[in-house]
Amino acid sequence: MATKFSIKTTSSSFLVLCLTVILFFTLSCLSDPDPLQDFCVADLKSTTIVNGYPCKTVSQVTSSDFFYSGLMNESSTANPLGIGVSAGDVMNFPGVNTLGLSTTRVEFAPNGYIPLGVHPRASEIIFILKGEILIGLISTTNVYYSKVLKVGELSIIPRGLVHFVANAGPGKATIISTFNSQLPGTSLIPNNLFASNPTIPNDILAKNFQVGESVIAVIKSKFAN
Numbered sequence: 001m002a003t004k005f006s007i008k009t010t011s012s013s014f015l016v017l018c019l020t021v022i023l024f025f026t027l028s029c030l031s032d033p034d035p036l037q038d039f040c041v042a043d044l045k046s047t048t049i050v051n052g053y054p055c056k057t058v059s060q061v062t063s064s065d066f067f068y069s070g071l072m073n074e075s076s077t078a079n080p081l082g083i084g085v086s087a088g089d090v091m092n093f094p095g096v097n098t099l100g101l102s103t104t105r106v107e108f109a110p111n112g113y114i115p116l117g118v119h120p121r122a123s124e125i126i127f128i129l130k131g132e133i134l135i136g137l138i139s140t141t142n143v144y145y146s147k148v149l150k151v152g153e154l155s156i157i158p159r160g161l162v163h164f165v166a167n168a169g170p171g172k173a174t175i176i177s178t179f180n181s182q183l184p185g186t187s188l189i190p191n192n193l194f195a196s197n198p199t200i201p202n203d204i205l206a207k208n209f210q211v212g213e214s215v216i217a218v219i220k221s222k223f224a225n
């Protein structure tokens with residue numbers, strides 16, 4: 001009995017140790033890699049390939065590298081999605097380089113929406129600045145979670161989960177999205193599937209959606225420019 005008990009204790013301690021190690025590595029992998037200096041303002045002109053951008057020479061860094069006005073004004077929503085996106089990622093705000101952070105402002109016309117998609121490199125916090133917004137997300141086990149949010153409310157979209165954001169009110173709406181990556185990336189699922197270049201073969205899509213190829217051709221035609 002005593003032997004058995006001690007074996008059990010040992011194996012459960014080992015399990016706890018394993019879980020702790022796994023948790024530690026998971027937590028330390030939640031965003032972009034840690035910076036190795038105070039800042040590393042992106043040198044967007046550099047042709048050197050690294051995991052991110054090389055740093056601007058420190059003597060050339062100025063105050064303006066730490067401030068960004070690109071989210072001040074509404075972007076036009078005159079497009080088929082009815083959204084205007086102002087990005088504060090590393091491509092637009094080089095000061096966020098290596099810091100594992102970025103912010104984007106999105107304007108919604110009435111009926112405007114961000115299509116179903118994923119951010120492959122970041123979790124996202126959405127703050128409702130104006131209007132009413134419906135957010136839906138789907139877990140890897142296909143559970144659908146959704147809510148209509150009002151001004152001042154927040155939503156969290158875990159990294160890599162399929163989600164959409166849609167204007168749910170009668171008027172215009174605005175959100176501020178903050179990501180734990182300097183360049184979260186956005187894969188829009190409808191575009192991935194039906195507007196890729198080169199195109200995904202119709203018979204493959206037909207199998208995946210359990211419809212005839214003519215249905216796929218109709219959907220693809222909606223994405224043709």
Ligand SMILES: *[C@@H]1O[C@H](CO)[C@@H](O)[C@H](O)[C@H]1NC(C)=O
Pocket residue numbers: 069070072073
């Ligand atoms: C925002 O709009 C105001 C008023 O039209 C303009 O003066 C300002 O330059 C704009 N800011 C940016 C960053 O576009």
